[in-house]
Amino acid sequence: MPSSKPSSIRSAGALPQPVLSQPAPVAVFLVVTMEPGGEPAVRDLLAGLAGLVRAVGFPSPDGGLCCVAGVGSAAWDRLFEGPRPRRLHPFEELEGPRHRAVATPGDLLFHIRAARTDLCFALSAEIMKRLRGAVTVQDEVQAFAYFDSRNLLGFVDGTENPVGRAAAEAAVVGDEDPTFRAGSYAIVQKYVHDVDAWEALAVEAQEKVIGRSKLTNIELDVPGSHIDVNTVTGPDGEELEILRGAMPFGRPGHGEFGTYFIAYARTPGIPESMLRNMFLGGPESGPDPILDYSQAVTGTLFFCPSATFLEAIPEEDDPD
Ligand code: HEM
Numbered sequence: 001m002p003s004s005k006p007s008s009i010r011s012a013g014a015l016p017q018p019v020l021s022q023p024a025p026v027a028v029f030l031v032v033t034m035e036p037g038g039e040p041a042v043r044d045l046l047a048g049l050a051g052l053v054r055a056v057g058f059p060s061p062d063g064g065l066c067c068v069a070g071v072g073s074a075a076w077d078r079l080f081e082g083p084r085p086r087r088l089h090p091f092e093e094l095e096g097p098r099h100r101a102v103a104t105p106g107d108l109l110f111h112i113r114a115a116r117t118d119l120c121f122a123l124s125a126e127i128m129k130r131l132r133g134a135v136t137v138q139d140e141v142q143a144f145a146y147f148d149s150r151n152l153l154g155f156v157d158g159t160e161n162p163v164g165r166a167a168a169e170a171a172v173v174g175d176e177d178p179t180f181r182a183g184s185y186a187i188v189q190k191y192v193h194d195v196d197a198w199e200a201l202a203v204e205a206q207e208k209v210i211g212r213s214k215l216t217n218i219e220l221d222v223p224g225s226h227i228d229v230n231t232v233t234g235p236d237g238e239e240l241e242i243l244r245g246a247m248p249f250g251r252p253g254h255g256e257f258g259t260y261f262i263a264y265a266r267t268p269g270i271p272e273s274m275l276r277n278m279f280l281g282g283p284e285s286g287p288d289p290i291l292d293y294s295q296a297v298t299g300t301l302f303f304c305p306s307a308t309f310l311e312a313i314p315e316e317d318d319p320d
Helices: 039-057 073-079 117-131 164-171 195-199 203-210 269-280 307-311
Strands: 026-034 066-071 108-114 135-144 184-193 247-251 256-265 294-296 300-304
Touching: 026 073, 026 117, 026 184, 026 256, 039 066, 039 073, 039 117, 039 307, 066 073, 066 184, 073 300, 108 117, 108 184, 108 300, 117 135, 135 247, 135 256, 164 256, 184 269, 256 269
Parallel strands: none
Antiparallel strands: 026 108, 026 135, 066 108, 066 300, 184 256, 184 294, 184 300, 247 256
């Protein structure tokens, strides 16, 4: 079986996939499972993905087209020989007193971002053309930036995301797993909102749920709010960070209003502890009140290997 054997030599100067790229106006989240025998087509696609993005994106230099590919825990062993990313495991389902974080199938994630819908569409189409018959699509969501970076609950989303070097520190694997340096873990969850119930709340009550003012986006001191529950600290009291890329999606004609949540992290343990606080409740607070208006309908964990790793996947007819 042709395979990619990760080596620490290859990972020494490894470059990440574009996990750190700026929030974009349009995104597509594509989650698929691999059919038996689909592995060679998937390996070929992953090896050629950067070239495909260049081909689709180059004629539109202002389009900012980029794509991050992730591989799920079970799929990893079907695709690659040798060591595994140390912390790759299936998404842990959480059953809280009132809310459930479901785990749903997903072998591959494609997180496509661009300034324009047509570029995201064209790249998704090229990816699917190469994977047809090799995969089954589990979820395909077209998401969009909404007004001034707001979600469909009307609040600005992404403010406290780390930037620059702090973003790389939060999202990109370093020396703790030398073979997989420059990779990233990605947790995705698709949330659908009960907008009628949300809009029935007074703005002040909504602000208490989120922990920020709605119009001016100023942080409020509200114990138990969404931002309070998601402020997690390490052993030395330092704040532990993730890089979020959540985007709104929806179909008003079907009554669908949602947030597609994605977090990139250097270790899945950090978003997992946030999820435990949200769904099970933390030491000082109950479950996250945002969940009374938001239901998680998917949940999957992926490892997004470095761009260098993907480029080094041998062609199927390559004798090495
Ligand atoms: C229904 C889905 C969600 C919605 C609508 C949502 C919305 C928001 C909003 C409006 C903020 C405040 C502004 C900001 O800093 O971005 C925020 C902050 C945050 N959210 Fe969420 N969020 C969702 C799910 C999650 C999940 C699943 C996690 C973690 C796994 C998470 C982690 C965080 C973190 C870490 C912050 C920043 C906290 C701080 O330091 O101030 N969120 N979210």
